[in-house]
Amino acid sequence: MDKWWTLTVGGIAGGAVYAALGLSLVIIFRATRVVNFAQPALALLSTYLAFTVNQATGTYWLGFAVAILAGGVLGAVSDRLLIRPAREHGELGSVIVTLGLLLVCQAVAGMLWTSEPRSFGYAFDFRGLFSPAGVFAVLAVLATAGGVLALFKFTALGLRMRAAAFAPEAASLVGVRVGLMVTAGSALAAAVGALAGLLAVPPLLYPTVLDGVFVYALTAAVVGGLDNPAGTVVAGFTVGIGLSYVSGYFGPELVTLASLAILVAVLTVRPHGLFGRGLARRV
Amino acid sequence: MSLLTRHALLGLLALAGIVVLTSVVDPYTDVQIATVGYYLVAVAGLTLLTGTNGQISLGHGAFMFIGAYTVALLVIHVPTFPFWADLLLAAAAAGLAGALTGAAAARLHGPYLAGATLALAVGLPAITQRFPDALGGSNGLAFTVQSLPTGLAGTVPQTRWQAWVVWTTALLLLVLLANVVRGRFGRILRAVRDDEVSAALAGIHIGRTKILAFLLSALCGGLAGGLQAFLLGTAAPGSFTLALSLSLLAAMVLGGVGSLWGALWGALALVFVPQWADDLTKALDLGTDVAQHLPIAVFGAVLIAVVLAFPQGIHGGINRSLARLFRKKETHENNP
Numbered sequence: 001m002d003k004w005w006t007l008t009v010g011g012i013a014g015g016a017v018y019a020a021l022g023l024s025l026v027i028i029f030r031a032t033r034v035v036n037f038a039q040p041a042l043a044l045l046s047t048y049l050a051f052t053v054n055q056a057t058g059t060y061w062l063g064f065a066v067a068i069l070a071g072g073v074l075g076a077v078s079d080r081l082l083i084r085p086a087r088e089h090g091e092l093g094s095v096i097v098t099l100g101l102l103l104v105c106q107a108v109a110g111m112l113w114t115s116e117p118r119s120f121g122y123a124f125d126f127r128g129l130f131s132p133a134g135v136f137a138v139l140a141v142l143a144t145a146g147g148v149l150a151l152f153k154f155t156a157l158g159l160r161m162r163a164a165a166f167a168p169e170a171a172s173l174v175g176v177r178v179g180l181m182v183t184a185g186s187a188l189a190a191a192v193g194a195l196a197g198l199l200a201v202p203p204l205l206y207p208t209v210l211d212g213v214f215v216y217a218l219t220a221a222v223v224g225g226l227d228n229p230a231g232t233v234v235a236g237f238t239v240g241i242g243l244s245y246v247s248g249y250f251g252p253e254l255v256t257l258a259s260l261a262i263l264v265a266v267l268t269v270r271p272h273g274l275f276g277r278g279l280a281r282r283v
Numbered sequence: 284m285s286l287l288t289r290h291a292l293l294g295l296l297a298l299a300g301i302v303v304l305t306s307v308v309d310p311y312t313d314v315q316i317a318t319v320g321y322y323l324v325a326v327a328g329l330t331l332l333t334g335t336n337g338q339i340s341l342g343h344g345a346f347m348f349i350g351a352y353t354v355a356l357l358v359i360h361v362p363t364f365p366f367w368a369d370l371l372l373a374a375a376a377a378g379l380a381g382a383l384t385g386a387a388a389a390r391l392h393g394p395y396l397a398g399a400t401l402a403l404a405v406g407l408p409a410i411t412q413r414f415p416d417a418l419g420g421s422n423g424l425a426f427t428v429q430s431l432p433t434g435l436a437g438t439v440p441q442t443r444w445q446a447w448v449v450w451t452t453a454l455l456l457l458v459l460l461a462n463v464v465r466g467r468f469g470r471i472l473r474a475v476r477d478d479e480v481s482a483a484l485a486g487i488h489i490g491r492t493k494i495l496a497f498l499l500s501a502l503c504g505g506l507a508g509g510l511q512a513f514l515l516g517t518a519a520p521g522s523f524t525l526a527l528s529l530s531l532l533a534a535m536v537l538g539g540v541g542s543l544w545g546a547l548w549g550a551l552a553l554v555f556v557p558q559w560a561d562d563l564t565k566a567l568d569l570g571t572d573v574a575q576h577l578p579i580a581v582f583g584a585v586l587i588a589v590v591l592a593f594p595q596g597i598h599g600g601i602n603r604s605l606a607r608l609f610r611k612k613e614t615h616e617n618n619p
Contacts, residue, residue, distance in 0.1 A: 034394075035393075035394035035397070035398070037397070037401075082587060082591075085591050086590065086591065089590055089591070089594065091392070091393035091394065092333075092337070092339055092393065093590045093594070095339060095393065095394055095397050096339075096532065096536060096586050096590050097586065097587050097590050097591065099341070099397075099529055099532065099583075099586055100533070100582075100583045100584065100585070100586025100587035100588075100590070101583065101587060102529070102583065103526065103529055103530075103533070103579050103580070103582055103583025103586065104580050104583035104584055104587070105583075106526070106576075106579065106583075107576040107577070107579040107580035107583060108576075108580060110572065110575065110576035110579075111572055111573045111576045111577070111580070114572045115572070115575065115576075207576075208524070208525070208526075211405050211525055212405060214401075215398075215401065215402045215405050215406065218398045218401070218402070219398075219402070222395060222398060226394075251413055253409040253410060253412040253413045254409075254410075254413060255406075256402060256405050256406025256409055257402075257406040257407065257409070257410070259402055259406070260399060260402035260403055260406055263398065263399050263402060264387040264399055267390065267391055267395060267399070268387065268390060271390055271391075271395075
C-alpha cells in the first residue's frame with residue numbers, strides 16, 4: 001500500500017511534465033495542423049540555455065526565465081522558417097521536416113554542450129513524498145494549463161488564434177492577421193514546451209534526455225485528443241500515474257513499450273483520441 | 284525478356300561488379316562496401332513502405348535491432364546453424380514484428396503512425412536492460428561468426444567474403460523487391476497509398492495490404508540488422524537509437540522516396556557522410572564533439588532541405604537531368 005501511494009504521487013509529478021509537453025504539442029497542432037516532432041528539441045535547446053545561464057550566474061530563476069523566453073523565440077522562428085513552408089507539402093512532408101529539425105537541434109546541442117550528461121538542478125528540494133520540487137511542477141503545469149485555456153476561451157487574442165486555426169480564410173476576411181496568430185501560437189507552444197523541459201530534465205541533461213519524455217507526452221496528446229488542451233492535460237496526469245505503476249511493479253525499462261501499448265490501444269478504439277473530435281471524411 | 288530475368292541479370296552484373304571492386308580495395312573499404320550493402324537493404328524496405336504504400340515508419344531501427352539480436356542469439360546458442368539460416372530467421376523474426384506493428388498501424392495514418400513507430404524505436408532497445416543475462420544489458424552481445432568456406436580460407440580475406448555475403452543477400456532482395464514493386468502487388472500498394480476509398484471499392488482489402496507492406500518492409504529491416512550483426516560480430520542497444528531510425532528516413536528521402544535506386548544513393552550517404560564529416564572536422568580542427576554530431580545534423584538538414592526544395596530526391600534529379608539531356612539530343616537530331 002505504501003509503495004502504491006509512493007508510485008501514485010510520483011506518477012502525478014511525472015504526469016505534470018507529460019501534460020506540459022503534450023499541451024505544447026496540442027497548442028501547435030491547433031495553430032498549424034502539424035504535429036511538431038521538433039517540439040522536444042526546442043525544449044532541449046531552451047533547457048541547455050538555462051543550464052548555461054545557471055552556470056554563469058548561479059541563479060536558477062534567471063536561467064528559468066531565459067529558457068521560457070528562448071522557447072518562445074525558437075518557436076516563432078521555426079514556425080516562420082520551416083513549419084509554414086512545410087505545411088504545403090502535406091501530412092507526410094511536414095512530419096518529415098519537423099523530424100529533420102529534431103535531428104538538427106539534437107546535433108547542435110551535442111556540438112555545443114557535448115553528449116556528456118551535465119547536472120541540472122531542481123527548482124526546490126526534491127526529497128520526500130510531497131517534495132517541494134514535485135509540488136512546484138504540478139502547480140506550475142496546472143497554472144500554465146489554466147492560463148492557456150483561459151487565453152483561448154476568454155480573451156480576444158485567444159479568439160483570434162482559434163479563428164486563425166479553424167477558419168483561416170474567414171478569419172482573414174474579418175481582419176484577423178492569420179499568419180501572426182499562427183506564429184504567436186507556435187511561440188506559446190514552444191514556451192510551454194520549454195517549461196516542460198525545465199521540469200523534466202533534472203537531475204541530468206544530455207542531448208537525448210527528452211526522447212522518452214516525448215513519447216509519453218505524445219501518448220498523452222494523442223490519448224487526450226490532439227485538438228483538445230484540457231483532455232491532454234488530464235491524459236498527461238493519467239498516463240503519468242499509469243506509467244509510474246508500470247515502472248514500479250514491472251520495471252522502468254518497460255515504460256516506453258507500455259506507453260506504446262496505451263497509444264495503440266486507445267487509437268484502435270478511438271482513432272482521434274479519447275476526448276478528440278473525429279473528423280467526418282469527405283468521399 | 285521478362286521483368287524477372289532483366290532484374291536478375293542486372294543483379295548478377297552488380298554482384299560481379301562488387302566482387303571486382305572488393306578485390307582491388309583494402310579490407311577497411313571492404314567493410315564500408317558491406318556496410319553500404321546492409322543499409323541498402325534497410326532503406327529499400329523503408330522506401331517500399333513509405334514511397335510505394337504511403338505509410339511512414341520511424342521505427343525501422345527497431346526492426347534492425349530485432350534482426351541483429353536474432354542473429355546474435357542464434358550464433359551464441361545454436362552454433363550448428365549455418366549463417367544463412369540465421370539471416371533467414373532474423374528476417375522472419377523482424378517480419379513477424381512488422382506484421383504485428385502493421386496490424387496496430389493499419390488504422391493509423393500520418394502523425395499518429397509516426398508517433399506510434401517512434402515509441403517503438405525508443406522503447407524496444409530498452410528490453411536489453413530487462414533481460415541483462417540473455418541480451419547483455421547495455422553492453423550488448425559480442426560473438427564470432429565463422430562463415431568463410433574452408434575452400435576459400437587463405438585465398439579470400441574475411442572482410443572481402445563478408446562483403447560478398449552481404450551484397451549477395453542485398454541484391455537477391457532487391458531483385459525480389461523490384462519485381463514486387465513493378466508487379467500486381469506493387470499496383471495494389473500504390474492504389475492504397477493514393478486513395479484508400481477507391482482502392483477499397485476496387486476490391487482491395489486495405490488493412491491486409493497495409494499489414495503485408497509493413498511485414499515486407501520490416502523483413503528488410505531485420506535482414507539489414509542481421510547482416511550488420513554478421514559483419515560486426517556485435518549487437519548492442521546503443522547502435523539502434525532513434526537517430527538511426529531517423530537517419531534511415533533521411534537516407535530514403537535524400538535518395539528519392541519510393542525508388543530502389545534512390546535507396547542505393549541513400550545507403551551511400553549513410554556510410555560516407557559520417558566519414559566526410561569526420562575528415563572535415565579534422566581538417567578544420569573542430570574537435571570530437573562536432574565530429575560526432577555533424578552527421579546527424581547533416582541528415583536533419585537533408586530531411587528539411589529535400590522536402591522543401593527538391594522533393595524528388597537524388598534519383599528524381601538524375602532522372603530529370605537525363606530526360607533533359609536526351610530531349611536536347613533529339614532536338615539536335617531533328618534540326619541539324
